[in-house]
Amino acid sequence: MEFSIRAAELTTLLENIITNLYTNFKVNEIGRVVSVGDGIAHVYGLNEIQDGEIVEFASDVKGIALNLENENVGIVVFGSDTAIKEGDLVKRTRSIVDVHAGKAMLGRVVDALGVHINGRGALSDHERRRVEVKATVIIERKFVHEPMQTELKAVDSLVPIGRGQRELITKD
Incomplete structure (x- = not known):
């Protein structure tokens, strides 16, 4: 039994297979710890990470990406950094x-x-x-509407303090 497939049919079939091949493919961006100390881990390889994004280290410790540089990312570790070693994998969570x-x-x-x-x-x-x-614009904030006493006579007599958010204290 012989099958004959025309070139146009074969091309269409292959295009459909290739198009649908990577639709469910999820890529996790993973980096490696370059150095760690004083609660800060420097990680290489997380090129698309966002400022304030949570990351997860191989030891299940989490951290927040704060210092984005060209070569590495500075991550503040939430918890003890003693379980994190040089070369450990770091995974993005894609959540701020x-x-x-x-x-x-x-x-x-x-x-x-x-x-x-x-x-x-x-x-x-x-x-x-x-x-x-982002903070609320100053004009939209509520005026200072009642005085606030600190119960320290020296402070209360020298500096008027009030409850509210709209007045600025400036120093001349």
């Missing part, structure tokens, strides 16, 4: 640092990443907010 926010956080004890550590179980009703956000 955010933490739990809202009334569910009242009375809770959390670590730097917002993970509860007081043994009262998981947070139930909460929202997440980014750590680094």
